[in-house]
Amino acid sequence: MEDNSLASTxxxxxxxxxxISLRPMDLSDVDDFMVWASDDKVTHFCxxxxxxxxxxxxxxIENKVIPHPWFMAICxxxxxxxxxxVSANQGNDKCRGEIGYVLGSKYWGKGIATRxxxxxxxxxxxxxxxxxxxxxxVDVENVGSQKVLLKAGFMQEGVLRKYFIHKDPARxxxxxxxxxxxxxxxxxxxxxxxxxxTDYRQSSRTHGIxxxxxKPVFDxxxxxxxxxx
Numbered sequence: 001m002e003d004n005s006l007a008s009t010x011x012x013x014x015x016x017x018x019x020i021s022l023r024p025m026d027l028s029d030v031d032d033f034m035v036w037a038s039d040d041k042v043t044h045f046c047x048x049x050x051x052x053x054x055x056x057x058x059x060x061i062e063n064k065v066i067p068h069p070w071f072m073a074i075c076x077x078x079x080x081x082x083x084x085x086v087s088a089n090q091g092n093d094k095c096r097g098e099i100g101y102v103l104g105s106k107y108w109g110k111g112i113a114t115r116x117x118x119x120x121x122x123x124x125x126x127x128x129x130x131x132x133x134x135x136x137x138v139d140v141e142n143v144g145s146q147k148v149l150l151k152a153g154f155m156q157e158g159v160l161r162k163y164f165i166h167k168d169p170a171r172x173x174x175x176x177x178x179x180x181x182x183x184x185x186x187x188x189x190x191x192x193x194x195x196x197x198t199d200y201r202q203s204s205r206t207h208g209i210x211x212x213x214x215k216p217v218f219d220x221x222x223x224x225x226x227x228x229x
Contacts (some may be wrong), residue, residue, distance in 0.1 A: 020115055022123070025065050025073040025083060030057045032073075032080040036104040045142045046102060070124060074103060074116045081107050084116050086124045086134070096133035097124065101148075108144065117152040136220045137163070146220075154220040 025033070034057045036042040043049030048064075051057055065071050069088050073080035082103035089096055099120060103113045125131055136154060138145045150156070 019075075019077050020112060020119075021075045021078065022072040022084065022116060022119055023075060023078070025061065025071060025080060027058060027061055027066075029073055029080040030054060030061060033057050033061065033083075036082060036102060039105055041105045042102060045139050045145070070127075072120065074101070074112065076107070076112075082113070082116070084120045086120065088128070094130055096135060097128070097131055099124075099134055099136050101145075111151075113145075113148045114151045117148060117154075121152065133223055138220065149220040157219045160219055 031054070034051065034054060037049050037051045037057055037060070040050045043051075048060060051060070065083075068085055071085040072083065074082035074084055082101065084099070084101040087098045087100070088094065089098075099117065101113060101117060101120075103116075107113075121134055124134065135157075136145075136149055137160070138149065140159065146156075
């Protein structure tokens with residue numbers, strides 16, 4: 001059977017991490033997936049988790065991973081220790097894609113995430129010839145992920161303020177002014193920092209509704225013909 005994984009050799013002092021590869025993730029990886037998906041340190045900046053049951057992991061892989069257009073497990077000796085994906089755009093936006101990645105905390109600080117981002121970037125530009133720009137959005141507090149992108153050759157482009165709603169309801173804050181609720185149709189693409197808050201929040205007839213903490217993110221990018229650092 002043809003091997004469709006993407007492999008690279010990384011020299012590590014203990015020899016444990018000598019074989020890094022990317023391959024499609026499937027249900028057989030659920031137990032390895034749960035190692036990081038149940039870890040609050042790992043999922044803090046993710047849109048999901050932490051998961052507390054194997055069934056949640058199975059549903060995530062079935063509903064999110066398998067249907068995804070480009071989703072790979074980051075593997076050591078073919079065992080999943082993390083994941084990396086590239087999301088596609090349509091129409092006039094199809095020239096750019098968004099990369100995202102996650103890695104089990106046991107493997108942080110070893111250069112694995114950086115190598116996986118480089119491998120995925122090379123692969124996606126080759127597989128999607130229409131792609132001209134690969135971008136990543138990183139929470140301003142996620143310093144480790146920012147370092148990964150810079151080491152992988154990405155360039156920091158700017159800060160997108162009040163860009164998304166954090167998943168954790170505990171971070172919702174009461175608002176002492178007029179009662180408002182988020183307008184999701186206007187939050188996800190605001191790049192003009194001079195806009196007033198009322199430009200992307202709608203009024204609510206219900207009084208006393210708290211609004212979520214809207215998080216700023218850093219925007220990083222690499223182009224098709226850009227070279228890595």
